């Protein structure tokens with residue numbers, strides 16, 4: 001079922017949802033099923049599955065020589081989505097990227113999703129590769145998420161890349177896109193980022209999922225600004241409980257997200273990561289309570305494929 005239909009059927013009740021990562025190559029899917037098993041009691045209407053593009057690594061081949069290899073550390077997004085829909089009878093939402101995909105790859109990926117009766121996709125640009133300063137699109141790929149949304153919308157209208165295809169089947173994907181309450185790291189300003197969000201909506205996006213944030217006011221301000229620009233689609237808040245001391249530096253650095261001073265002080269006082277995890281849970285419970293009171297359609301948790309902290313939060317909220 002489409003996300004928009006889930007919202008229509010929810011009678012205004014906030015629902016629990018979460019995101020998982022495909023396992024590292026070489027791991028089985030069963031550890032992931034264990035995580036999902038632990039969280040199913042909170043009745044998620046959907047589960048997001050991230051997509052991870054290839055990375056370049058250099059392997060020693062002797063005589064001091066290095067060989068450049070392309071590997072995918074976390075393959076399996078489509079297979080996991082199919083497995084989730086079959087096993088748990090909930091919607092699985094694959095993320096799909098511009099990065100690493102030609103338009104033809106994108107079309108074929110979408111055809112697979114359509115055949116698997118996947119009704120929703122989250123369309124994203126993806127990040128630059130570790131050896132790139134800036135994101136580089138494939139020669140025949142998309143440069144920005146709005147272009148990817150345009151391609152999905154075209155397929156929803158039965159328009160394939162080969163326009164000579166006659167009587168072609170129109171897909172029916174509900175398209176989600178990202179939103180950044182504290183602006184995307186490359187955007188010169190929040191206004192500019194919202195300008196491009198508007199392009200994604202004009203291209204056919206039907207809902208937004210936000211980047212993590214630790215100060216609800218940033219989310220409320222973002223929603224207000226986005227609405228003032230005439231964007232009226234649902235904006236689903238994404239939440240991540242802090243769980244390690246390392247994240248205190250990693251999250252602001254990698255995601256360009258601020259951590260409130262009170263939270264930072266609480267984490268600094270912690271003796272170990274168990275204590276940090278507890279602080280993260282308590283902080284996220286307070287954020288969740290306030291967001292739920294503001295009638296958001298879903299609280300969407302970035303689980304990082306771990307269930308214990310998400311379960312502790314969900315128990316208090318749902």
Ligand code: FAD
Pocket residue numbers: 049050051052053095096097123124125126127128143144145146177178179184185186187188192193194196197199209210211212238
């Ligand atoms: P875009 O919307 O294309 O924006 C990228 C930047 O370009 C922004 O600064 C924007 O302001 C600007 N911009 C946008 N359109 C234009 C335009 N037409 N012309 C000029 N400038 C423009 N990454 C993964 O690799 N896998 C995942 O599964 C994944 N899931 C995510 C889920 C969520 C909810 C979020 C918030 C992020 C996720 N990411 C994922 C990370 C994401 O890929 C990165 O943040 C990436 O750098 C930007 O992707 P985007 O879709 O937001 O890009």
